[in-house]
Amino acid sequence: MINFKIKSLWLTLALFFLGSTLLEAQNPEALTLDYCHERLVEVYPLVRQKLMQDESSALRIENLDKNYLPQFDLNARASYQSEVTQVPISLPGMDIPSPDKDMYDLYLGLNQLIWDGGVNRETKKIAEADRIIAQQQIEVELYKMKERVNGLFFKILLFRQNRSLLLNNRQSVLDKLTEMESGIRHGAVLASSADALKAQILQIDQQVEELDIDLAAHYQMLSELLEMQIPLSRTLALPEPNFDWASYENQRPEYELLSMNQRKLELSKNQIASAYLPKVSGFGKLGYGKPGLNMLSNEFDSYYYLGLGLNWDILNWNKQKNQIKLLGVQQEIVETEKAAFDKNVKIQVLDDRAQIMKYEKLISKDEEIILLRESISRSASSQLDNGVITSSQYLDELNRETRAKMSLEMHRIQQSLAKVNYLKTIGKL
Numbered sequence: 001m002i003n004f005k006i007k008s009l010w011l012t013l014a015l016f017f018l019g020s021t022l023l024e025a026q027n028p029e030a031l032t033l034d035y036c037h038e039r040l041v042e043v044y045p046l047v048r049q050k051l052m053q054d055e056s057s058a059l060r061i062e063n064l065d066k067n068y069l070p071q072f073d074l075n076a077r078a079s080y081q082s083e084v085t086q087v088p089i090s091l092p093g094m095d096i097p098s099p100d101k102d103m104y105d106l107y108l109g110l111n112q113l114i115w116d117g118g119v120n121r122e123t124k125k126i127a128e129a130d131r132i133i134a135q136q137q138i139e140v141e142l143y144k145m146k147e148r149v150n151g152l153f154f155k156i157l158l159f160r161q162n163r164s165l166l167l168n169n170r171q172s173v174l175d176k177l178t179e180m181e182s183g184i185r186h187g188a189v190l191a192s193s194a195d196a197l198k199a200q201i202l203q204i205d206q207q208v209e210e211l212d213i214d215l216a217a218h219y220q221m222l223s224e225l226l227e228m229q230i231p232l233s234r235t236l237a238l239p240e241p242n243f244d245w246a247s248y249e250n251q252r253p254e255y256e257l258l259s260m261n262q263r264k265l266e267l268s269k270n271q272i273a274s275a276y277l278p279k280v281s282g283f284g285k286l287g288y289g290k291p292g293l294n295m296l297s298n299e300f301d302s303y304y305y306l307g308l309g310l311n312w313d314i315l316n317w318n319k320q321k322n323q324i325k326l327l328g329v330q331q332e333i334v335e336t337e338k339a340a341f342d343k344n345v346k347i348q349v350l351d352d353r354a355q356i357m358k359y360e361k362l363i364s365k366d367e368e369i370i371l372l373r374e375s376i377s378r379s380a381s382s383q384l385d386n387g388v389i390t391s392s393q394y395l396d397e398l399n400r401e402t403r404a405k406m407s408l409e410m411h412r413i414q415q416s417l418a419k420v421n422y423l424k425t426i427g428k429l
Contacts, residue, residue, distance in 0.1 A: 030237040033420065036149050036226060037429070043227040044145060046138050057131035064124050071111040078104050085295070099291055100298045107287025114308075117277030122270045129264040136260055139253040145225070146429050152222045154417045156215065157236050161409040163211045169402045170204040173197050176381065176394070196391040238412070241419040243428070248349065250342050251427030258338045265331045269324050276320045278312040345425055352422035359415035366408035373401035 041047060080102045087096045177197040216232060223230045284306040292301030380397040383389045423429050 030235045031230065032237045033150070033153050033239045036153060036222070037146050039226045039228060040145055040149055041142060044142060046141055049138060050135050053131055053134045057127055060127045061124050064120055064127065067116070067120050068113055071113075073109045073111075074107075075109060076106045078102070097296055097298065099295060103290060104300070105287060105289035107285050107289070110282075110284035110286075112282040112284075114280040114282055116274075116279050118274035119271060122267060122274050125267050126264060126271060129260065129267055133257065133260050133264065136253060136257045140257055143253050143424075143427075143429065147424060149222070149225060150417070150420055150424070150429075152218050152225070153236060154413060154420075156218050156222065157238060157413050158410060159211050159215045159218065160236070161413065162406055163208055163215070165402055165406050165409065166204050166208050166211070169398065170201060170208075172398060173200050173204070173395070176384070176391075177201070179385070180391070194391070196395060200395050239416050239420055241416070241423055243419070243423060245353070248346075248426065250345050252341070252345060252425075253427065255338060255341055255345070255427065258334055258341065262331055262334050262338075265327050265334070269327050272320060272323045272327070276313055276316060278310060281309050281311075283307050283309055348425045349422065352418060352425055355418040356415060356422065359411050359418060362411045363408065363415065366404065366411055369404045370401070370408060373397075373404045377401045 082101070084099045084101055086098045089096065177194055180194045180197065219230050219232055219234075284304065286302075286304040288300065288302045290300045291297045292299075292303040293305070294301065377397050377400075380389060380394045384391060384394040420429070
């Protein structure tokens with residue numbers, strides 16, 4: 001009955017991985033972390049906002065450019081008033097007409113901005129700064145999503161490695177069980193000695209099945225995140241990042257975003273300074289009404305006039321000065337945020353470096369331990385064959401060897417993750 005359950009489980013697992021193996025044949029290369037990052041940038045929905053922001057910024061700047069085009073407006077009005085202006089003089093032989101109380105006017109107005117003190121120019125610079133900041137915010141979000149990809153990627157690596165070691169362990173137990181079954185048939189070995197090995201195989205199958213469920217879930221999440229089909233048999237390449245310990249430069253997108261906000265505040269200072277400079281504009285009016293420009297005429301007449309205007313806010317009660325000072329304070333606030341962020345990054349860098357060195361030492365010890373554990377397991381296998389120890393004692397030694405190998409592979413993966421985390425910390429992910 002136990003053998004039937006074991007065979008059924010392995011048949012299920014074989015079918016489980018068969019479909020993904022067929023897909024893997026089309027693309028057998030190992031999946032790299034760099035490719036996952038590149039794929040994320042291609043398919044992440046927010047990335048498409050960059051084109052929208054470019055279009056939005058272009059439209060905004062186009063509208064600003066139109067501020068220097070002539071502005072026309074059509075107006076019409078009719079009015080009736082209770083009293084009109086009259087000349088209180090009576091001269092012999094001269095009739096001074098009085099305007100009618102009803103008035104009509106239809107005219108086309110013209111306004112032409114000639115010089116706005118540079119407000120339009122500075123506003124366009126701010127519009128461009130807004131576009132760049134919005135796109136940098138997307139880079140910040142992408143960086144967070146890359147961290148999520150890292151988490152899935154390294155969990156899959158760890159799950160696959162543990163699964164492989166468990167299967168190797170299972171094969172060793174199965175080989176030993178096959179050897180013992182021959183001795184049991186000939187009465188040289190007690191049947192109870194094989195039961196411990198069978199129980200061990202079932203426990204391994206249980207652990208493998210648990211890992212398969214976790215693997216399937218993480219492959220599915222990674223596939224969904226990257227919008228691509230990643231078969232379960234697709235291997236993942238353990239990253240081997242290269243970096244220079246000697247140099248340090250904070251290239252985090254969040255840090256650059258703060259710098260961009262500082263530059264925008266500086267542009268806002270220029271805009272405020274421009275807003276208080278003299279502004280020159282031309283104006284005109286072409287109309288038809290009663291009266292025209294001759295207010296004493298009661299006839300409909302056409303008319304026009306042109307002119308130049310100057311506007312200058314010469315007394316603003318230090319409003320301009322306070323606005324610029326406020327922007328300066330905001331720049332200082334951003335500068336403190338940058339300093340705090342950079343300090344935290346430097347602290348994290350120290351921790352990342354310590355982690356990398358720690359795993360280097362652990363890996364060195366793991367390799368020494370595995371050599372000893374392999375020797376002990378071989379000796380235990382020989383002792384079991386000669387009846388010196390029980391199968392349980394043999395399994396104890398075999399499990400210690402397996403745990404030592406798992407520890408080595410886990411430390412290798414953790415070291416690679418620590419290196420990737422270091423690159424993430426300094427902004428070179």
